[in-house]
Amino acid sequence: MGVLKNTLNRFWKALSAVCAVALAAMLQAQLQDVVGERFPLLFFFPAVTLTALYGGATAGLLATFLSTLLISYQLVPRGHFFMVQQASDRVGLLVFIISGTAICLIVKTLHNLRIRAAEAELQARVAEVRRADAAKLLESEARYRILFENNMDAVFLTVPDGTVIAANPVACAMFGRTEEELCRIGRAGVVDQGDPSLQEALAQRVREGRLQCELTCVRGDGTTFEAEVSSVILHDENHSFVIIRDITPRKLAEQTQKRYAQRLIVQEEDLRKSIAMDLHDHVGQLLVALGFNLRHLGLRVPEGAAADVPQILEDSRLLLKDVNTSIRDLMAELRPHQLDTLGLVEAIRSYGMRYQKRTGIKVEVLAGEDFPRLGSTLETALFRITQEALNNTSKYSGASKVTVVLHDAGGVSLTITDDGKGFEPQSDLPQPTGSGWGLTIMRERTELLGGRFSLETAPGRGTTIRVTVRDEGMRQGERQGLGSKG
Numbered sequence: 001m002g003v004l005k006n007t008l009n010r011f012w013k014a015l016s017a018v019c020a021v022a023l024a025a026m027l028q029a030q031l032q033d034v035v036g037e038r039f040p041l042l043f044f045f046p047a048v049t050l051t052a053l054y055g056g057a058t059a060g061l062l063a064t065f066l067s068t069l070l071i072s073y074q075l076v077p078r079g080h081f082f083m084v085q086q087a088s089d090r091v092g093l094l095v096f097i098i099s100g101t102a103i104c105l106i107v108k109t110l111h112n113l114r115i116r117a118a119e120a121e122l123q124a125r126v127a128e129v130r131r132a133d134a135a136k137l138l139e140s141e142a143r144y145r146i147l148f149e150n151n152m153d154a155v156f157l158t159v160p161d162g163t164v165i166a167a168n169p170v171a172c173a174m175f176g177r178t179e180e181e182l183c184r185i186g187r188a189g190v191v192d193q194g195d196p197s198l199q200e201a202l203a204q205r206v207r208e209g210r211l212q213c214e215l216t217c218v219r220g221d222g223t224t225f226e227a228e229v230s231s232v233i234l235h236d237e238n239h240s241f242v243i244i245r246d247i248t249p250r251k252l253a254e255q256t257q258k259r260y261a262q263r264l265i266v267q268e269e270d271l272r273k274s275i276a277m278d279l280h281d282h283v284g285q286l287l288v289a290l291g292f293n294l295r296h297l298g299l300r301v302p303e304g305a306a307a308d309v310p311q312i313l314e315d316s317r318l319l320l321k322d323v324n325t326s327i328r329d330l331m332a333e334l335r336p337h338q339l340d341t342l343g344l345v346e347a348i349r350s351y352g353m354r355y356q357k358r359t360g361i362k363v364e365v366l367a368g369e370d371f372p373r374l375g376s377t378l379e380t381a382l383f384r385i386t387q388e389a390l391n392n393t394s395k396y397s398g399a400s401k402v403t404v405v406l407h408d409a410g411g412v413s414l415t416i417t418d419d420g421k422g423f424e425p426q427s428d429l430p431q432p433t434g435s436g437w438g439l440t441i442m443r444e445r446t447e448l449l450g451g452r453f454s455l456e457t458a459p460g461r462g463t464t465i466r467v468t469v470r471d472e473g474m475r476q477g478e479r480q481g482l483g484s485k486g
Contacts, residue, residue, distance in 0.1 A: 021047050061101065064101060151168055153243050154243065155170070161186075205233065211229070212229070215227055229243070287320060329354060344374060345367045347383055351383075361402060363404065364403045366403065368407075368408070393463075403416070422461045422463050451468055452467070452468045
C-alpha cells in the first residue's frame, strides 16, 4: 500500500512539471508578438520555480529539462539539429539551466532543513514525554514502595509459576522468614500444597485474572494458619500481586460464635421438651380430671335445678375440649412427640396436618418407605427448618400447596417447594422490618450441621428451599450434640 502511494505521488509531481512547462509554452506562443522570440526565459523560469517549490526538486529538474528542450527548439534554426548557433543564446540557455538547477537544489536544501527541524522538534517532544513518563514512573514506584512496605497485610510480588520476587516486612514477620528465604521457597513454601482449594483458586485466577479465597498457609516453623488470600494479575500478565491476611482470630471468633449458637439451640430444644412434658404431665392431667368432674356434675344435676344448668355444663365441657386441643397443639409446636418416637417423616406429616387445618394450605410429604431414622440432632434440625419454612409460607407466599420431599442417598436431602408468588431475593441479612430472619435461621441451622442451604425463587414462580447434609455433616452434627442434653 505504501509503495503504491509513493508511485502515485511521483506520478502527480511529474505530471505537474509537464503541465507547468506546457502552460509556459502556451503563454510564450500567445505573447510572442509582445515579448519577441528572443525572451523565452520570461515564461519558463517561473514554471521551473513554481514546480520546484510545490512539487519538489525532482519535479523542478524535470521541468528544467523539458523547458530546455522547448527553448532549444525555438532558438535553433531549422535543419541544425538542436545546435544553438548564436553565442548569446547559448549563454542564456546555460544560465537558465544553471538557475533552474540551483533553484531545485535550494528547494531540496530547504526541504531537508524543514525535515530536520521537524525531526528535532519531534525528538524534543519525545524527550520531554520520556522525561515526564520517567518522573511519573519514579513517583509511581515511590508510591508503590510506600504502600508495599507499609501495608498491614503480607504482600508478595510473584510470577505465574509461583516464584516470589519481593515480599514486604509484614510477610517476613507473618511467615517467620527473611525476604531472601521467601523468594527462594516461593509459593510452594508459603501455601500448604495439600489444601484442596489451592488448584481451584489458581484456575480461577487464570480464568478471571484475580482471585479471593481462604487457604492454609505454612509458617517457617512448620505451623499452619488459615489465611484470606487475594491476588490479581498485572497488565503485563507476567507478574501478580498476592495479599495474605491471617484470619486466625476471625476463625476463632467464628468458632466461638458457632459454639454459642449450638449451645443456644440445645438449650432451646431442652426448654421446649421440658415445657411440652410439663404441659402433658401436669396441665393435661388436670384438664382430664376437670373433664371427669364436669361430666360427673352433669349426671347428677337434680331435676329441680334451673333449666340452663345442663347447658352451662355442656358449654363448659366444650370449652374444656377446646383448651385441651389448644394445649396439644402447643405441645406439638414445642416438641412433637412423633419426633422422638416415630421419627422425622411422621413428625413432619403430623405437623403438616395441623398446619393445613390451621392455614388451609395443603401440605404433601414425600419420602420413601425405607427412609431411615436419623440422629436426634439431625432430625430436630430438619424438623425446625421445615417448621420455619412453613411459617414463612403462610405469612408471605400466598401459596395453596407446599410439597416436602425427604431423600436419603449418601446423606439427607430436604426440599420444600410452594406454589406461591415468590419474590426477588436481595440479601440474606434480616431487614429492619423483621423480614429475612426465617431464611437466616434456616441457613445457620444448616451450616451448623455442615450442610448446604440453597434458595430458588423468582416473582410468580414460587419458592424452593433445599437443604443437603452429607454423611460427614451428619456425623459432625452428632459430635456437636445439637438438640441433645447439655
